[in-house]
Amino acid sequence: MDSTIGLRERKKAETRQAVHEAALRLAVERGLDNVTVEAIADAANISRRTFSNYFDGKEDAVLYGDEQRLRELVRRVAEQPPERTAWQALRGALRDFYHDSGSPDRDWVQRSKLVKRHPSLLARQLAGHARLESELSQALAGRPQPHGVEPRVIIAVFLVALRIGTQRWVNEPETGTLLEMMDQVLDQLARPFE
Amino acid sequence: MDSTIGLRERKKAETRQAVHEAALRLAVERGLDNVTVEAIADAANISRRTFSNYFDGKEDAVLYGDEQRLRELVRRVAEQPPERTAWQALRGALRDFYHDSGSPDRDWVQRSKLVKRHPSLLARQLAGHARLESELSQALAGRPQPHGVEPRVIIAVFLVALRIGTQRWVNEPETGTLLEMMDQVLDQLARPFE
DNA sequence: GTGCAAAGTTTCTCACTGTGCATGTACGTT
DNA sequence: AACGTACATGCACAGTGAGAAACTTTGCAC
Secondary structure, eight states: OOSSSOHHHHHHHHHHHHHHHHHHHHHHHHOGGGOOHHHHHHHTTSOHHHHHHHOSSHHHHHHHHHHHHHHHHHHHHHHSOTTSOHHHHHHHHHHHHHHHHOSOOHHHHHHHHHHHHOHHHHHHHHHHHHHHHHHHHHHTTTOOOTTOOOHHHHHHHHHHHHHHHHHHHHHOGGGOOHHHHHHHHHHHHHSOOO | OOSSSOHHHHHHHHHHHHHHHHHHHHHHHHOGGGOOHHHHHHHTTSOHHHHHHHOSSHHHHHHHHHHHHHHHHHHHHHTSOTTSOHHHHHHHHHHHHHHHHOSOOHHHHHHHHHHHHOHHHHHHHHHHHHHHHHHHHHHTTTOOOTTOOOHHHHHHHHHHHHHHHHHHHHHOTTSOOHHHHHHHHHHHHHSOOO
């Protein structure tokens, strides 16, 4: 299935992944501030300059896994039955995603904890979410919206739920599944309030 | 009323403001990427080293006005009658704020347009919002929440409305007042949806 | 296979940034 | 007036991001 794409692209993807993993590992081991781009590049066996060809900075390198996850989520959103509302599609995609992926991977937990400790990571992560909003708009185009809430608004609210759910789950992992935490927030958000 | 605070603090505030204004002006004139910290420092008659004593980077310097605005909003939230729900307090504070301030100032519009053009500014701005959430939690402590939606969630949703409303207003200023745009989004958010 | 163009990597370079440190200066307090 | 403290400055230095040029690998046509 991926034999259609050439060796070139495959290698690039591998390198990018390797750089990401090196960045994440080093950041967890030493703390992000004590990791230089050069150290990451060394660990991934590339030059410092090449690092810049792949990522805009160490923050982006660390968060690349998140980006992948979210792209996967967007893909699943687009695959949701078109008669569903935007909200239903988003929640459905989220459920599918966590159902298929099983429990969240170690790396993802590590990234979340890093984000909690390093404001610069939070900044990049939120910027990434903002960029994602337009892509999600595409995936939600042409769906019914019986309640009259615009897709743009729905999407932003949905991402808020992901963020709060994640933060909450990282802070108190005993309380429930990640999906449960997110669902809990999502339920609140869909409810009317004053 | 501010004669109680010393000359020292007043000077500091003036310098910070001057640096901010210089940063904003230069960023608007040349584009953020073509403005060095040194140029900002020169324009504000301070040394490059001193710039770093005031701000963590040019982005923060440009966005300082936003920070002030939001602090003012938080202050007004805390002053809302305590029998109001968190949501009512937030909306009330917003209304008061824009009622008193009159139409939004030029600088604010310029900053919003800059944020639209420069992702690094968006990142910092969103990180600032995230930092603000805890302060708003304080200002909303102990209020009734009849609908069972947690303050944390309310706050995040509220900030989403500010962001979307602002973006929308910057993109199409003819459609209505900034406050109207925000209210429009806020109305949608308080409504139930599926 | 051979050869060639395109894409990717590396090395070198340079302007810019952030911060620790030592020193000088202005403020506030007594 | 005098002293301690907070702040500003200049300097040094490690780290960063990006352009340019040389070199290597990949994709493709023959």
